[in-house]
Amino acid sequence: MAYELALGDPGYSGWSMRGWLLFERFNIPVTPRFARLGSEDFKAMMLDFAPARSVPAVNFGDVTIADSLAIAEELASRHPEAGIWPKAPAHRAVARALAAEMHSGFLSLRRACPMDLREAFVARPVDDAVRANLQRLEYIWDHARRICNSDGPWLCGDYCAADAFFAPVAARIAGFDLPVSDRAAAYVQAHLRDPSFRRWREIALADGPPRPKFTLDHPRRAWPDPTPEQT
Ligand SMILES: N[C@@H](CCC(=O)N[C@@H](CS)C(=O)NCC(=O)O)C(=O)O
Numbered sequence: 001m002a003y004e005l006a007l008g009d010p011g012y013s014g015w016s017m018r019g020w021l022l023f024e025r026f027n028i029p030v031t032p033r034f035a036r037l038g039s040e041d042f043k044a045m046m047l048d049f050a051p052a053r054s055v056p057a058v059n060f061g062d063v064t065i066a067d068s069l070a071i072a073e074e075l076a077s078r079h080p081e082a083g084i085w086p087k088a089p090a091h092r093a094v095a096r097a098l099a100a101e102m103h104s105g106f107l108s109l110r111r112a113c114p115m116d117l118r119e120a121f122v123a124r125p126v127d128d129a130v131r132a133n134l135q136r137l138e139y140i141w142d143h144a145r146r147i148c149n150s151d152g153p154w155l156c157g158d159y160c161a162a163d164a165f166f167a168p169v170a171a172r173i174a175g176f177d178l179p180v181s182d183r184a185a186a187y188v189q190a191h192l193r194d195p196s197f198r199r200w201r202e203i204a205l206a207d208g209p210p211r212p213k214f215t216l217d218h219p220r221r222a223w224p225d226p227t228p229e230q231t
Contacts, residue, residue: 003030004059006049008037011204012214014115014168018068019056021164022075025196026082030058034207037214069103072161086156091148098144098155098162106169109133113172114214117204122219123177130178137169138184153190167191174224192226 005023007016023030035042037055049057052066058074065074076084085092108129126134141155148156154163170191173180180188191197 001061003061005030005032006045006052006055006057007032007034008042008055009211009214010034010200010207011118012115012211013037013055015068016055017168017200018164019071020200021167021196022072022084022161024199025159025164026075026079026084028075028079028082069099072099083158084161086148086158086160091156094144094147095156095160095162098140099165101140102165102169106133106137109172113176113178114216115168115171116175116215117171117201118210119215120175120221120223121216122221124218126178134178134180138181141184141187152186167197189226193229
């Protein structure tokens with residue numbers, strides 16, 4: 001039986017995006033199921049994924065689990081050849097720490113700039129807490145590159161789960177035109193160019209009109225298409 005993956009609104013659910021990328025980006029077959037967050041359909045879908053209550057959730061056939069980090073680890077166990085984590089132990093440790101910190105942190109950034117793949121916003125001043133989150137991101141991204149000898153585009157060498165975890169952050173930096181260094185901006189561009197990121201955004205754009213409940217009341221601008229890759 002193919003794995004089944006429960007997901008929320010693709011334009012707004014950063015955790016769903018991470019979950020989907022963990023399959024799509026690593027060529028692990030899965031049947032996605034979408035439902036709108038907060039809807040009766042969502043409640044009905046989640047009954048099929050019990051005991052999970054949040055998305056992403058996966059039915060592996062023999063067991064059903066929720067939580068993006070648990071899903072990443074379970075996929076790495078079931079598909080060791082897929083490259084979910086780097087092979088070198090130290091690089092793997094760094095990647096796991098990155099994903100874990102994303103999973104439990106960056107709340108100010110997440111609250112101030114909810115992920116929105118449907119629309120982009122005119123830049124506005126960021127407060128100290130968001131600025132501190134951005135500085136921390138840059139610090140751990142630079143640290144990962146140093147330890148993993150990665151000169152790009154990804155943090156730990158080849159694309160791994162840590163990069164999937166930061167894809168929605170890249171979307172926020174791009175969509176809200178947040179102030180970051182050139183190195184961080186190049187990492188954001190790598191995500192915007194990534195075919196899997198783009199496929200997920202296409203799914204989001206095809207998902208009916210924007211949902212005011214999830215979007216900010218702030219002046220819009222065109223979505224920042226990625227710059228061509230420098231060769
Ligand atoms: N820690 C969880 C967070 C998942 C999460 O908060 N998902 C939200 C959507 S982005 C959700 O399912 N909300 C539905 C609800 O709480 O009813 C993970 O890493 O997967």
